[in-house]
Amino acid sequence: MPSVEQTIAERVEARSDRIVETLRALVSFPSIVKSNPAEAGPGERDCQLYLQKRLTALGFTTDLWDPDGPALHAKYQGRPGANKGRTFEGRPNLGGTLKGSGGGRSIMLTGHIDVVPPGAAEHWTTDPFEPVLKNGFLHGRGTVDMKGGVACMLMAVEILKELDIPLSGDIVFTTVVDEEIGGMGSLAMVDRGFRADAGIMTEPTANQIAPLCHGILWGRIIIDGIGGHAELTPNAWYTSGPVDAVQLCRQMLDGIDILNRRWMFDPKKNHPLMDLPNQIIVTQMNAGEHPSSMAGRAEIVIDAQYLPSEKDEFGLGGKVKREIEEHVFNVCQADPYLRKHPARVEWILDADCAEVPADNPFVEVFQQAVEKANLSPVLSGFGAHSDIGLPTGLGNTPTVNFGPGDPAQAHQPNERVSVRDLVDCTKAIALAIEHWCR
Template sequence: MFDKQRLLELVSQNEQELLDLTAKLLQIPSENPDGDTREISTFILEYLRTNGIEAKTYEPDPNRFNIVASVGPKTGKTLIYCGHSDTVPVGDLEQWDFSPFSGEIKDGYLLGRGASDMKAGLAGLIFSMVILKRYDVPLKGELVLAIVPDEESGGDFGVPWLLDEGIITGDGCLIAEPSSELNPTIGQKGSCWFKLTVNGVPAHGSLAPFVGKNAIVDAIRAIERIRTVTDLAIQAPAELKELLQVSNEYLLENERAETRGVFEKITCNIGTIQGGTSANVVADKCVVNIDCRLPFGITNEETMVYIKQELDQLDIDYTIESFGFKSSANYTPAENPVCRAIVDNISYVLKEHAYGVLQWACSDARHFRVHDIPVLQYGPAELDTIHGFNEKVQVKQVINCAKVYTLAAIDFLNE
């Protein structure tokens, strides 16, 4: 067994390399949707190969390819370390106080789009594998690194493809998605994204509402009905009572009291609305993209049945089409070995009590659970900046997470 303190010393000795790696990832644009992640993937490939780790690439899409690498023997258990290289778009550049592709360190923070979600965590996974390889740390099993280019827009070309094709499988998985320092996410809500299309009858705008049928007005009525999903009383399974209680207490302890109950309710976000052709034309079409997140106790199908029942009470011409994220709530028990390996080493590194909680969003973790692979998420983050302007992450968190990743791989594979 490799001494834990010795491993921590090795990470500390090489921490500048970790920060330089993170900075470089931040400096390479990899926005999604409709992005091209070839540049960042090519950089990662070269970094791995420079450090003696050969990786394979898998290309389900011309502009996006997956990277899979491994260290350790294939005779024991397999642990998957997974991260995505894509980010959400940077948005309005005028709203940023620094370049979204900065990668600089200022006041103890690394700056740039993807700093928290999740290039810093991804860098930590890559760096952890390199450290284990560089110093010939003995492993009784295989550590697999899976880097995917397509998570932020639904992930069709990433994790689910790798799993469905049988390219990766394992006894446990860690995804370096953003989390709080002491609380990895061991479960998550389900997701129900859909597009509502409302059709109207065009006419001259000067005669509305006497003639024509305005699709935008009907869409507003439809939205009001759809948003009533948040009022549904949903009963979670009895075995999740403790996890739900712990997760709600976590919200209170982290000054998120306004979100208490989010794990037991459906949330509903009206994301985009597009309708009409001109101010003086009664709109003949309105398209609304909607994101609902589902708690334990209700399925995607049951949610859509309720929504359609509500809309059918209105005198409107509409269609609904699912897209993007679609899943039911899911979790990995806290006592599972992969959860224990991460949680125990968070406590070891930070010298504080760590425990797993639920996540109010969702991620690639759902795909691993569909394939019966226990999974949790833990990564460095400044949570309030995720998907917003001025995204950043604390340098000390980046380093501490890399320490946890390195120690957890040893504990899980060598137990």
């Protein structure tokens, strides 16, 4: 007689078509997150309604609600996930609970259904919201980040139900919005009371267990020069100008490079599970007013990373903000104009991070399940930000990242995930649920 593990593994393999069709359905909803968080993406509600229907059919008690952004901000101001200006009309969260027989450990499966815009159509070889299966890969926006993971966690539960596997612990299932612009959806989910003894967030990790993610800071370095005619001989910078803000930007960019080189060798900026040290990445630049005028103003937008060991007393990146602000100030001291007119930093976003220790009981159980699914149990770090800090810290649900797909595919045109990855991920999650909740 085959073991329970063999039975689960064989059924998952047999249901590969169903896994793919589930992901096809999810990708077909254009649940695009808008840059203005007060606007609903065109497919966010429809995607959640689809998932709610699937959960209800499995016996889950479900809760679909539009979070109250202003009330959450007032309640958690200054804490992780509390972003000002969020409204959620037409942008619902979904949660559900499937009760076990009692006395067992519970598990939460969680992910986000919002996706970033697809970008220029000419960069895609397929329609981003009409998923295409070719050469063993499903193509479409969100296949990796992260509807692939959502499909796997849903199918893991469905297959356990098909097999009538007895579980003592509850399964909690949550899908949120707003992850791509700050994580307030996950804050709303935890505030709603969804929690468990352990959790899996199915962000793409190439099917490696990642009990660690970065925190991220988005900031805007503002440099004020003095506009003037570009072709005429300027007066001295320290008198009446003009002062070229583009030139000042070059000096600031050099200063950022210096700090990044310092961070490369700073033990506080490195972690054994992370491939790269923390770094400050320049993601946008805006400067100038007219083709024949020197730029009177410039902005450098940065994405800076921090580790859980660097969190401040509020669980955020306040210490790293101050470190960057001090460095910007010091860069300004090297220039006679910037000494008198220093650049300033405005912070846009602070998204928290978390780490679940390797000796946590769930991590050990999950490693065993992953190994039984013929995957590597070696732990890795998730180099980008994910929402695991909110259920882990605020919700007391130690949560790890684990999901299908190459994370480098996230946000790219022609995003794709392999069917093999989807099947292996579903198998590992189903085995983890059976081991943990039995």
